Amino acid sequence: MDTVQYLDDAGLPLRDLPLSTPELLMGYRALRRARHFDERVIILQRQGRLGVFPPFRGQEAAQVGVALALRKSDWLVPSYRETAAAMTFGMPLTNLILNWRADPAGWRAPDDINMIQFYIPIATQIPQATGIAHAERLKGSDNIVATFVGDGGTSEGDFHEGLNFAAVFDAPVIFMVQNNGWAISVPTHKQMKVQRIALKAQGYGIPGVVVDGNDLVAVWSVAKEAAERARRGDGPTLIEAITYRIAPHTSSDDPSRYRGEEESAVWEKRDPILRMRGLLEHLKLWDEAQDKELSEELEGEFLAAVEEADQAPEPKPWEIVEQVYAKMGADQKVAWEYLRGEA
Numbered sequence: 001m002d003t004v005q006y007l008d009d010a011g012l013p014l015r016d017l018p019l020s021t022p023e024l025l026m027g028y029r030a031l032r033r034a035r036h037f038d039e040r041v042i043i044l045q046r047q048g049r050l051g052v053f054p055p056f057r058g059q060e061a062a063q064v065g066v067a068l069a070l071r072k073s074d075w076l077v078p079s080y081r082e083t084a085a086a087m088t089f090g091m092p093l094t095n096l097i098l099n100w101r102a103d104p105a106g107w108r109a110p111d112d113i114n115m116i117q118f119y120i121p122i123a124t125q126i127p128q129a130t131g132i133a134h135a136e137r138l139k140g141s142d143n144i145v146a147t148f149v150g151d152g153g154t155s156e157g158d159f160h161e162g163l164n165f166a167a168v169f170d171a172p173v174i175f176m177v178q179n180n181g182w183a184i185s186v187p188t189h190k191q192m193k194v195q196r197i198a199l200k201a202q203g204y205g206i207p208g209v210v211v212d213g214n215d216l217v218a219v220w221s222v223a224k225e226a227a228e229r230a231r232r233g234d235g236p237t238l239i240e241a242i243t244y245r246i247a248p249h250t251s252s253d254d255p256s257r258y259r260g261e262e263e264s265a266v267w268e269k270r271d272p273i274l275r276m277r278g279l280l281e282h283l284k285l286w287d288e289a290q291d292k293e294l295s296e297e298l299e300g301e302f303l304a305a306v307e308e309a310d311q312a313p314e315p316k317p318w319e320i321v322e323q324v325y326a327k328m329g330a331d332q333k334v335a336w337e338y339l340r341g342e343a
Contacts, residue, residue, distance in 0.1 A: 004210065005211075006221070007217055009275065010278050011274065011279040021283075025286075029294065031061060034060045035060055038056055041096075041100070042251060045100075052251055056084050056247070063083075066174065070144070076114065079153065114143075122153045122156055127158050129162065133145040134166075137169070146174040146227075147175060149178070150177070151180065152191060154177060155192065167206045170236075172230035174236065177198075178213060197238075197240045200238065207226075211239060244270070317340075
């Protein structure tokens with residue numbers, strides 16, 4: 001299958017770009033914002049101020065491009081690594097910090113953000129994303145759903161069930177597979193026989209697209225087309241973003257035990273942020289002064305979010321049974337009263 005690509009590894013355009021100047025600038029800012037958060041959160045984790053965290057360095061474009069293709073009324077259903085997508089979609093940074101501190105307050109998206117909490121079990125979000133999309137279709141709305149999964153997650157049964165149902169009922173959902181080369185320590189070629197995950201779309205009778213996952217212009221363009229298709233009622237699209245997990249699987253992982261540094265070095269040269277900046281500089285839309293100003297702005301935003309998270313009240317034991325069902329059942333009520341000491 002051909003790979004959709006608009007930028008070379010240096011960020012120079014290979015053909016006419018489908019994005020406007022404001023979109024290019026917005027996209028670069030979103031990439032930088034995501035990278036800054038990722039780098040700073042890792043420091044918090046090393047300081048003991050955060051739990052285990054799954055970094056996403058190198059995969060920003062594959063996430064940001066999809067999030068930018070969504071409307072405010074659409075839905076985002078992430079797996080555990082989609083922090084960049086979540087923050088681009090509108091999730092406050094304070095919530096994201098609290099989430100990785102295992103604070104229930106961080107899991108609860110504001111009422112005006114249609115996002116489900118991060119899923120830790122592999123691929124369990126796929127059927128749920130399909131269900132939300134099907135519900136939107138039954139309601140007669142043109143809202144769509146975007147969900148993410150890794151290459152390893154495509155081997156799970158939930159992946160098949162979600163795609164099959166979505167295909168049969170034309171559910172308006174974008175399935176974004178971030179093929180970053182590794183399912184923790186298992187390389188892609190040991191997970192499946194097909195050369196491209198997008199080929200699996202043929203088995204469901206839906207479009208499958210391969211995109212350069214480190215090319216924001218390409219990802220955003222492909223996601224836009226998939227979103228338009230879904231809104232028309234033409235059903236789901238499976239997108240495979242070819243990218244790379246430069247960072248460890250999580251903050252507890254040591255990737256040197258299963259892969260060589262030379263592999264990561266190759267992908268460092270394809271960094272999505274460097275490519276996007278190369279494009280903006282080529283178009284004379286960006287300079288060092290603007291970059292410095294943006295860095296200062298992002299650091300200020302991050303520090304404010306950390307301060308707000310630090311001042312948040314400690315979660316109460318009984319909150320573990322809240323926000324589970326729309327209406328608390330009898331068993332949850334008993335547990336809630338017990339944990340509050342009211343039983």
